[in-house]
Amino acid sequence: MKFEALNKYCNSLVKISDDEWSDFERHLSVKKIKKKELILKQGQICDYVAFINTGFLRMYHTLESVEKTTGFFIENFWVTDYSSFLTGSPSIYHIQALEPCELVFLYKKDMNYLYNKHHSLDKMGRLIAEFLYVMIERRSVSLLLDSAETRWEKLQQQFSPLLQRVPQYMIASFLGITPEALSRIKSKKVRQ
Amino acid sequence: MKFEALNKYCNSLVKISDDEWSDFERHLSVKKIKKKELILKQGQICDYVAFINTGFLRMYHTLESVEKTTGFFIENFWVTDYSSFLTGSPSIYHIQALEPCELVFLYKKDMNYLYNKHHSLDKMGRLIAEFLYVMIERRSVSLLLDSAETRWEKLQQQFSPLLQRVPQYMIASFLGITPEALSRIKSKKVRQ
DNA sequence: TCAATTCATTGATTAAGATCAATAAATCTA
DNA sequence: TAGATTTATTGATCTTAATCAATGAATTGA
Known part of the structure; x- marks a missing residue:
């Protein structure tokens, strides 16, 4: 099953009914990504989040000629430029597969539809945003202190x-x- | 009106019905804070968020004897140790009023009740978490680059x-x- | 208001990490 | 597998900011 890992992940966060899940599933698409392939380029607006079934990616940016890696993304979690996704502003990053990946894509317009239609999915979105906040806050503190x-x-x-x-x-x-x-x-x- | 600014803020994020608002309002409490007073001490679990009607606060921590300010909080937004609030782990920060403040407190148990009861409030929680994510990500990138x-x-x-x-x-x-x-x-x- | 305290500035020295350069090791890839 | 390329290590030097110390300015609170 293409969406098994994602289903398991979602259910660990919120209770989702069968109807809600099938509506959710309708908006998902699986894509295989080759090693070194870019799923986002600097300057593009990131209009999706993708769940990582298998594989492993990084985010980096290349201002001032030197390349700087600013994040890694691992199996059973999401990959996206979340800031670009949320604000709709162009990304300052590339996102690149470090190994062959199988990703489950969910696009922003579909996500907004799902958020508005199903309370449980909106709640899931909140829990994910909260989790990402905690992660990046930890990183920020570490850089500072x-x-x-x-x-x-x-x-x-x-x-x-x-x-x-x-x-x-x-x-x-x-x-x-x-x-x-x-x-x-x-x-x-x-x-x- | 004690909750006027908060009401305006909430309505800028989501559509809230009168019923939802009055349920929300029931769980709010206003408190005045003196200058230099601490509303959170290192080691405590932050079990609230507070909307700043007036005033101005900072977050700091005091490991290794030297005091380090890690954040500021201004009028018409929230003050909390959001990580401690979300994870329920003890805060590594003090939060201190830099000027006399009027704060509107909302406690975690009430917030969870409200989130579960009203989709619109859950959505508002998501939007706030997302906004905070974008803010701290910006800060993190700035520290790194x-x-x-x-x-x-x-x-x-x-x-x-x-x-x-x-x-x-x-x-x-x-x-x-x-x-x-x-x-x-x-x-x-x-x-x- | 005036002493006490806190805060900001400036100088001298030190330390962490950047940069530049050369070489060794690892890894692609034909 | 061999040559080419990429990556990691090590050394020398340079920069940025930390630390320590002293002084001057600004706040504060009795």
Whole structure:
């Protein structure tokens, strides 16, 4: 089943009736994405959210010639430029598949219809927005209050398996430092 | 009217019927807060959101002896530790009135009741969560990609009047720098 | 209003991380 | 699998901002 993981995810958040689910399902579309393919380009308006059945993506941006990774997206959760999606303003990011992906797309116009029609789906939208808020607030605080070394340690604790699959220069920019700086933090850790 | 500003704010987000509003209103309570008073202490669970009729507050934390301001809250919007409110985990912040405030409190248990009972209020909750997400994402990106000087310039553009009322050391830590560094950025600007 | 306190500024030094450069290691890909 | 390309590491130097210290300005509260 294409929507099994998503169904399970939704049910973990809110009670959804069969009727509501079938209305929801009608607006979903599955798409396979190749490795390195972009599902969003800088300057485009992100008019969808996509649930990640399988695979793994990153968000990055390329102002000032240097490429900076600002987020990762993993299985059983959503990928989108949520700010662009919400505000309708052009994205400042690219979103790229780091591995072959199977994604379930839901477009904004359909989402608005669903939100207005079904209280439970509106509630689910609220819970997701709240969850994303908590995640990004944590990141923001970490950037403000923690040293680069502490941010690296926390990232390891939180996403240990993910880090195996990602080039270090992407992790470095996600931490807000250069690859050289991350390399030095790591070698320091080993020697301790 | 104690709830006039809040009513206006809510109606700008969603259509609320008279019945829904009166149910909403029943769960609100107004409270006056003195300057310097804390409405939340580090370690407490924030079980409310409060709408700011008048006044002006900040959020700060005091680990490692140095006090760091991480947020400001202004009239006609909400004040809360939203992460603590959402997750039910103890706050790592103090919230303090920087001026005498009149606040409209809404407690979590009442909010959950209202969310479940009225679709429109659930929708409003979603819109607020989404708005807060966009705000903090903007801040997070700025911390990651902008220099301290750029962050200062953006803050000036966004909150010029606010900055008049706040000691500079609070602004400095909000920007993620020391008061000395902010002082130097400012004097550099003047000389240019 | 005036002393006490808090806050802002400036200077000197230190530390963290950026940048530049060279090389080694890993990974594509034909 | 071999050559090409990408990525990681290490060293040297430079920048930005932190820290420490002293002084001057501004607030505040009795």
